[in-house]
Amino acid sequence: MWYRSIGFKLIFSVGIAVMLVFMVFSYVNLEAQRKQLLQEMVRNSNLVSEVIKRSLRYNMLQYNPDQLYQAIDTIGAQEGIEKVRIFNARGEIIYSSDKKEVGTVLDKTAEQCYACHSKEKPFKRLSTTDRSRIFSTAKGYQLLGMINPIYNEPDCFSASCHVHPKDQEVLGVLDIDVSLREINDLIKDQRNKMVLFTLLAVSGIFIIIAVLINRLLRQPVKQLLEGTERVAAGDLMTPIPVTSKDELGILANSFNQMTARLRDSERELKASEEKYRSLFENDPNPIFVVDLETFQIMDVNIRAIETYGYSREEFLSMSFLDLGDEEEAEKIQSLVVHSCIFLPKIRHRKKDGTVLYVNIHSCPRQHLGKDVIIANIADISDRIQAEAQLIQAGKMATLGEMSAGVAHELNQPLNAIRVGTEYLHKIFTRNMKVSEEVVKKVCNEVISQVERASSIINHLREFGRKSEVDELDKIDINKPIRDVFTLLGQQLRVREIEVKLELDDNLPPILGVPNRLEQVFLNLVMNARDAILEKKEIMVNGDFHPCITIRSYCEGDKIVVDVIDNGIGIPEEVKDRIFEPFFTTKEVGKGTGLGLSISYGIVKDYGGSIQIESTGKEGTTFRITFPVADK
Numbered sequence: 310m311w312y313r314s315i316g317f318k319l320i321f322s323v324g325i326a327v328m329l330v331f332m333v334f335s336y337v338n339l340e341a342q343r344k345q346l347l348q349e350m351v352r353n354s355n356l357v358s359e360v361i362k363r364s365l366r367y368n369m370l371q372y373n374p375d376q377l378y379q380a381i382d383t384i385g386a387q388e389g390i391e392k393v394r395i396f397n398a399r400g401e402i403i404y405s406s407d408k409k410e411v412g413t414v415l416d417k418t419a420e421q422c423y424a425c426h427s428k429e430k431p432f433k434r435l436s437t438t439d440r441s442r443i444f445s446t447a448k449g450y451q452l453l454g455m456i457n458p459i460y461n462e463p464d465c466f467s468a469s470c471h472v473h474p475k476d477q478e479v480l481g482v483l484d485i486d487v488s489l490r491e492i493n494d495l496i497k498d499q500r501n502k503m504v505l506f507t508l509l510a511v512s513g514i515f516i517i518i519a520v521l522i523n524r525l526l527r528q529p530v531k532q533l534l535e536g537t538e539r540v541a542a543g544d545l546m547t548p549i550p551v552t553s554k555d556e557l558g559i560l561a562n563s564f565n566q567m568t569a570r571l572r573d574s575e576r577e578l579k580a581s582e583e584k585y586r587s588l589f590e591n592d593p594n595p596i597f598v599v600d601l602e603t604f605q606i607m608d609v610n611i612r613a614i615e616t617y618g619y620s621r622e623e624f625l626s627m628s629f630l631d632l633g634d635e636e637e638a639e640k641i642q643s644l645v646v647h648s649c650i651f652l653p654k655i656r657h658r659k660k661d662g663t664v665l666y667v668n669i670h671s672c673p674r675q676h677l678g679k680d681v682i683i684a685n686i687a688d689i690s691d692r693i694q695a696e697a698q699l700i701q702a703g704k705m706a707t708l709g710e711m712s713a714g715v716a717h718e719l720n721q722p723l724n725a726i727r728v729g730t731e732y733l734h735k736i737f738t739r740n741m742k743v744s745e746e747v748v749k750k751v752c753n754e755v756i757s758q759v760e761r762a763s764s765i766i767n768h769l770r771e772f773g774r775k776s777e778v779d780e781l782d783k784i785d786i787n788k789p790i791r792d793v794f795t796l797l798g799q800q801l802r803v804r805e806i807e808v809k810l811e812l813d814d815n816l817p818p819i820l821g822v823p824n825r826l827e828q829v830f831l832n833l834v835m836n837a838r839d840a841i842l843e844k845k846e847i848m849v850n851g852d853f854h855p856c857i858t859i860r861s862y863c864e865g866d867k868i869v870v871d872v873i874d875n876g877i878g879i880p881e882e883v884k885d886r887i888f889e890p891f892f893t894t895k896e897v898g899k900g901t902g903l904g905l906s907i908s909y910g911i912v913k914d915y916g917g918s919i920q921i922e923s924t925g926k927e928g929t930t931f932r933i934t935f936p937v938a939d940k
């Protein structure tokens with residue numbers, strides 16, 4: 310709107326101010342002129358009345374009333390003089406140029422008398438101004454009345470014609486009324502001229518200010534405004550023309566500098582955005598930008614699209630939790646907090662339903678004013694496969710090594726079966742008389758030995774079974790510990806190694822897979838066995854009582870298992886390397902060096918830890934800790 314512009318407001322306010330100044334100035338000026346003219350008029354009237362008074366003096370002294378009245382008529386007929394009259398001391402008009410009022414008596418409150426006789430005060434001599442008065446006639450114009458007292462002089466009270474008493478101070482009053490029409494017309498004319506001048510001057514000033522403001526203010530401001538609108542619309546290339554060196558010129562210059570700087574930073578921002586977009590898109594791992602509150606996917610890189618098989622649009626309408634199963638989603642929801650976290654081995658599904666194992670590294674960030682997480686996904690499906698194969702290889706190696714022990718283990722029931730069946734054979738071939746009771750007992754023993762042998766074989770088969778990825782169950786840690794000795798018990802007995810199981814039977818469950826945990830304890834017990842056998846070799850004499858102790862107990866919210874042996878101990882220089890894959894101190898063919906590294910991986914998978922608690926000449930203690938499973 311034009312009336313909201315600075316130019317209009319400025320012109321309007323300056324115009325009003327100028328008009329007010331002119332009006333006040335004109336008023337003061339006119340008033341001063343009016344006052345001056347009136348004073349002049351008063352002086353002139355006084356002069357005229359003085360001249361009349363003096364010119365009439367002779368006629369009065371001679372007491373020649375006809376001549377006196379004629380003179381008054383002549384003066385009264387002059388242009389500008391409205392009326393001339395004479396009052397005597399009693400207020401009676403003894404003569405007037407207006408014949409009708411001759412003989413009229415005025416009281417002291419009449420406007421002609423009021424100046425001298427106000428409030429019944431005694432007469433006093435007045436100044437010229439006080440003797441004058443302005444009043445309006447019935448015809449509507451103004452008159453200036455001037456009274457001039459006729460004082461008693463020696464001539465008057467000593468003259469022979471008519472003697473006034475000597476003590477009478479004032480004999481009468483000469484009153485002249487002069488018309489102010491001419492002066493009023495003059496003042497009116499002046500006022501009209503002044504108003505016209507004011508209007509012309511204000512209009513002129515209006516026009517000058519408008520032109521100046523338009524040139525000096527409106528145009529540059531308009532250009533600045535257009536410039537800001539261009540910048541707001543995203544055009545940073547067109548500068549504002551700098552037309553002056555005043556404040557607006559400086560402002561335009563600063564604005565151009567600001568736009569240039571904005572252009573530079575926009576260019577830098579674009580370059581940086583392109584750089585990060587390219588890093589984001591070309592990252593070898595899938596990356597997701599996910600809303601921290603809703604888990605809605607906000608952005609993905611090309612690798613994510615390639616890995617999961619969803620299009621970008623499909624991803625943007627999905628939740629990050631949709632990529633995994635329900636329990637995985639719960640894990641992600643509970644773990645994603647306001648700090649960086651690492652979630653290992655999360656199971657995700659591709660669009661075609663194929664399972665994919667990933668490690669998620671997620672960090673909270675701010676993106677487009679929202680709290681988000683940047684989830685970097687590492688596809689570890691191949692590694693999991695390789696790990697599973699390695700574990701399987703480890704198992705097979707263990708089984709191979711244990712074959713002798715297993716043979717021993719199987720030998721016992723087989724021997725018992727042979728003895729039992731040979732006895733039964735003898736009974737039937739020799740037709741021996743044996744009670745039914747004894748035959749039943751032998752048969753039962755054979756059956757129980759067959760069951761034992763089959764349980765060993767089943768256990769072997771179960772242990773050797775290949776499993777791709779673990780499904781975690783709540784298990785009692787003591788079970789896999791005891792199972793170890795199903796396969797190894799006989800072997801240790803043969804080598805006269807005592808086994809002490811100090812297991813707490815009231816332990817809360819842990820999360821894991823029995824098969825794999827058995828592999829861990831098997832590795833530890835076999836290492837303990839080897840350490841003891843090595844020590845036995847060097848202990849030529851002296852009493853050495855080989856012993857392996859396995860202790861399980863609860864400590865806070867952790868389950869702890871100590872595997873203690875009194876073997877050779879681990880030398881200081883190899884202590885830090887024993888968990889490395891393929892590290893072994895054993896002879897070629899005796900150890901692969903995988904036992905501890907596989908055990909370490911399994912324990913870590915279940916959220917636990919494995920470490921050497923102590924080692925030395927008196928033996929080694931391995932300590933394994935697991936978190937208690939949630940209820």
Ligand SMILES: Nc1ncnc2c1ncn2[C@@H]1O[C@H](COP(=O)(O)OP(=O)(O)OP(=O)(O)O)[C@@H](O)[C@H]1O
Pocket residue numbers: 832836837840874876877878879887888892893894895899900901902903904905906929
């Ligand atoms: N209880 C122990 N006492 C002394 N040394 C041990 C003990 N346990 C492990 N070690 C040392 O750690 C090394 C690595 O053990 P690890 O179980 O990983 O491999 P390995 O037993 O040599 O071979 P594998 O277990 O594959 O047959 C062993 O060679 C041995 O030197």
Ligand SMILES: [Mg+2]
Pocket residue numbers: 832835836900903904905
């Ligand atoms: Mg080993």
